[in-house]
Amino acid sequence: MLEVRNIDVAYGDVQVIWDVSFRVGQGEIVAMIGANGAGKSTIMRTVSGVLRPGKGQILLAGEPIHTVEPYTLIEKGLAHVPEARRLFPEMSVEENLDMGSLRGRARKERARTKERVFSIFPRLSERRRQASGTLSGGEQQMLAIGRGLMALPRLIMFDEPSLGLAPILVQDIFNVIRTVRDEGMTVLIVEQNVRQTLALCDRAYVLENGRITQEGAGADLLRDPHVKAAYLGV
Amino acid sequence: MKNNLVPLVVLAVLAGLPLLGLNSYVMHILILSIMWTLAGMAWNLLGGYCGQVSFGHAAFFGMGAYSAGLIHLHLGLSPWWGFLVSLPLVALVALAMGSVVLRLRGPYFVLATLAIGEVLRITCENLTDFTKGTLGIMITRTWVEKTQYYYIILGLALLGFMVCRAxxxxxxxxxxxxxxxxxDxxxxxxxxxxxxxxxxxxxxxMLTGLAGAFYTNYMGYIDPGVVFSLGEISILIIMVVMVGGVATQWGPALGAGIMVILAEYIRSLPLIGVAYQTMFGVLLIVIIIYLPNGLVGDWPVLRRKLLRRGATA
Known part of the structure; x- marks a missing residue:
């Protein structure tokens, strides 16, 4: 579904991603884990077209996407639930969801998808007319995910969905991600919450200082001595 | 239903005003207020709704004004044709300008727009053969009476209102x-x-350019220092919107009325009258601190405060 081949990414003169390659297969949940500043969000931003790789290729279903305009990606089936939610704070919950389905098939299916989002997150349904800036952190995260789902993407990317949420909400959000996958979407997730993420995902990549140092099945990495020592604190 | 009726009522009242036989000074204030409403609505579309704050709308106002002035000066056409000439000209310049400055964000965009307004003013001052430089351009006004001008600017403002609303x-x-x-x-x-x-x-x-073209026809005289002015045009447009209400439908109209009347009043005061722009600066600071969304935008807050005061008194 998504294939990233040997990308380098730099902010000005400062290179932060070095020769990173990974792939996300159809129907998989793939996680990218790493410490603060390892380059996780940079990779996400590069895949979603906000940043351009200095070298290498990014292919979505075999088609190169690192050269196209970022606003066309959503039509190609790639949705991004960005870090810190990035909602439109003065728009209502419902308007935010509508913004997620501006084009093509998503637009035609808008009413139906919205009902589905509301059934996944009943809280959003109760607050559909409220300005999104006034929601709690957990509700905002639900809305950001809902907005991503509105695009009916083939691949949905989550950037730190558990950021700043209470543990019980984190569990809810992770359950939703599992549901999303079970409905046929492919998931790429970037997280610092390593234990829960590894338990959720099929495969994971470990990112350290802008390079991928390890990869494997989530369950295997959970038992890996290096991962245990560096990220799980045991 | 109610919302569709309000503009019609306002329009009917405004259309009826000249029938009251108002004196020519009051008519002048009304005409200027409506002209600034048009410019304010135009600025609000870009600055209020789209969030791209421009400090250079004098560029478009001045281009509209000079479209009218120059066709009269060089081609001997009636300056009223300035409206038609200004539209494609201003659109073309806006497109060219947009392709450069809209790549910039935040403060960089603001500074770029400010620079473009100033560049046009200086260009216009120095192209003396073409624009007559700081001498300015004088035209003969079509009417001595204000009534005709009033209905023309009212029509233009109505057009602007409907375009923005749509x-x-x-x-x-x-x-x-x-x-x-x-x-992002x-x-x-x-x-x-x-x-x-x-x-x-x-x-x-384009809407700002129309206001500029009207200015030439109404005032009968333009020079670069006035129609490309940073303080008197670019910043006044922003004030109109800030005072009235950013990203509101009626904010620019209210703001324009207040600013025009305030400018006239402060200028008439002895001693401090010359410093009216300083007063505007103070007003802007007060507005930003206490009513960041303007009078229309913060009306619910304002009403609550007034009601509470009324209840305790």
């Missing part, structure tokens, strides 16, 4: 607000942000 309530309006709220997120929702910012800029510029 855009704000359309899909474009939502895109503009999305761009204002979070440009808007882009990842599939909005071609550059394209929609350019649309906002172009429409805004």
């Amino acid at each position: 855009i704000v309530h359309s899909r474009w309006g939502y895109y503009f607000v999305a761009i204002r709220e979070d440009q 997120a808007a882009e990842s929702m599939g909005i071609d942000t550059t394209r929609y910012k350019t649309i906002a800029l172009t429409v805004s510029a």
